[in-house]
Amino acid sequence: MPNIDNDVAGNMTHPWLDLDGDKLREECGVFGAINAADASAATALGLHALQHRGQEAVGITSFDGKEFFSRRGLGHVAENFSSAEAIAELPGTMAAGHVRYSTTGGSGLRNVQPLYAELASGGFAVAHNGNISNAQMLRKDLVGKGSIFQSTSDTEVIIHLVATSRYPTIADRLVDALRLVEGAYALIVMTPEGMIACRDPLGIRPLVMGKMGDAVVFASETVAFDVVGAEFIREVEPGELLQVSTDGEVKSVHPFGKSPARPCIFEHVYFSRPDSFFAGHSVYEARKAIGAELAKESPCEADLIVPVPDSGVPAAIGYAQASGLPFELGIIRSHYVGRTFIQPSDSARHAGVKRKHNANRSLVEGKRIVLIDDSIVRGTTSLKIVEMMREAGAKEVHFRVASPPTAHSCFYGVDTPERNKLLAARMQIGPMREYIKADSLAFISIDGLYRAVGAKGRDKACPQFCDACFxxxxPTSLTDLRLKEQGGDELPFDDTKAA
Structure with a gap:
């Protein structure tokens, strides 16, 4: 029997990200290693590099050739996997791990991945980054046929589809299952025969492949390879299924055919770490190019360019270089406002921005400043930052945004607020400027964003990226959303954001 009892609650703390929910939460991060002497240790290090993609919970599952072992916990990687004892509980040369925010399924240990099940063919563990947009429909059908679910995660649907497939091999059964799935996924699957990595046919969610000596490794971002000392080989292609056996054989198949790729463009804007590479480009250089393009499209007479830290920094550097205006750290971020044992009161919630950011008064007082941020979601944080600049004596406060207006919800693994809470869904640019109390407000155009990341512009007939939030x-059907809008039954794990 697999040892899957090592679930820990960490410190039972909750991630303090943005007290107003005014940032898009990254989806999740996955890492896997096979034929590695210290597979679990490498996985823990890789997940640490991917911590920005999910701070709610973490899990690692390993396989020693005979038995699967799992350890899961709430909180950060360091809180759960920093000790030698924790890693020793996960022996073997194959391991996979996952850091998460809950996009479907809610929080709680039962939803922490990798999810594990005993199938007729043996153990099966899966780590999933993305969101299945027809999971409710599939789950309802499976439950009607007798399936018993142990979690409220959409990922468990994949396990039940694999378990009920009639195909002979586990790879064929996985393909059979994924043919029924809509939406976005980057998967790392562990079986007694080896590891399988695959991306959805449009490649919406990222997944890369590397080598670490004789080991093959997979991760959501290349930065995880830097940390573990692995060599980046290539991206897992959209619709590709890579099988790596325990004897080192690597097999690639494209069972879904080939479609034009639509990777998430917000990886360039915000999700990926700046020191990663995504879709063939340095994320840092892409963000600088976005800032430069923004400066060309929306110049401003000002004295200083000030980033909203930390995510606005690369774009602000690009804007400053293109405009010839000086770049200054007019806002200082506290790196010690991270986690709290209790949910904040309303008064603490309102003070949240000042606890996280503080104006550098000596720089901004009496100056015309341009604030650069990666996005505006609800607008509440933008409003408070503008007010903070004015309180510090700024003469004028102009706001420039390194993405187009976020006016639509995401259904592919990003925790987006309901559409009626997105500022750009409720207001045009003028009213938005008045709401955040800026002297001017401008966003990069969708074509400008495409130019900044290496395209000539957005091909309306066949966009090169998934840009649905703008x-x-x-790019895919949204079956569960359609059923919900038609008044269909909602299942227990449904927290789909209404568009």
Whole structure:
């Protein structure tokens, strides 16, 4: 029997990210290693590099050739996997791990991945980054046929589809299951025969492949390879299924055919770490190019360019270089406002921005400043930052945004607020400027964003990226959303954000 009892609650703390929910939460991060002497240790290090993609919970599952072992906990990687004892509980040369925010399924240990099940063919563990947009429909059908679910995560649907498939091999059964799935996924699967990594046919969610000596490793971002000392080989292609056996054989198949890729463009804007590479480009250089393009499209007479830290820094550097205006750290971020044992009161919630950011008064007083941020979601944080600049004596406060207006919800693994809470869904640019109390407000255009990341512009007939949060052009069917809008039954794990 697998040892899957090592669930820990960490410190039972909750991530303090943005007290107003005014940032898009990254989806999740996955890492896997096979044929590695210290597979679990490498996985823990890789997940540490991916911590920005999910701070709610973490899990690692390993396989020693005979038995699967799992350890899961709430909180950060360091809180759960920093000790030698924790790693010793996960022996073997194959391991996979996951850091998460809950996009479907809610919080709680039962939803912490990798999810594990005993199938007729043996153990099966899966780590999933993304969101299945027809999971409710599939789950309802499976439950009607007798399936018993142990979690409220959409990922468990994949396990039940694999378990009920009639195909002979586990790879064929996985393909059979994924043919029924809509939405976005980057998967790392562990079986007694080896590891399988695959991406959805449009490549919406990222997944990369590397080598670490004789080991093959997979991760959501290349930065995880830097940390573990692995060599980046290539991206897992959209729709590709890579099988790595325990004897080192690597097999690649494209069972879904090939479609034009639509990777998430917000990886360039915000999600990926700046020191990663995504879609063939340095994320840092792409963000600088976004800032430079923004300066060309929306110049401003000002004295200083000030980033909203930390995510606005690369774009602000690009804006400053393109405009010839000086770049200054007019806002200082506290790196010690991270976690709290209790949910904050309303009064503490209102003070949240000042606890996280503080104006550098000596720089901004009497100056015309341009604030650069990666996005505006609800607008509440933008309003408070503008007010903070004015309180510090700024003469003028102009706001420039390194992405187009976020006017639509995401259904592909990003925790987006309901559409009626997105500022750009409720207001045009003028009213938005008045709401955040800026002297001027401008966003990069969708074509400008595409130019900054290496395209000539957005191909309306066949966009090169998934940009649905900006355009409302969803690249896949949204079956669960359609059923919900039609008044269909909601299942217990449904927290789909209404568009």
């Amino acid at each position: 355009t409302g052009d969803y």
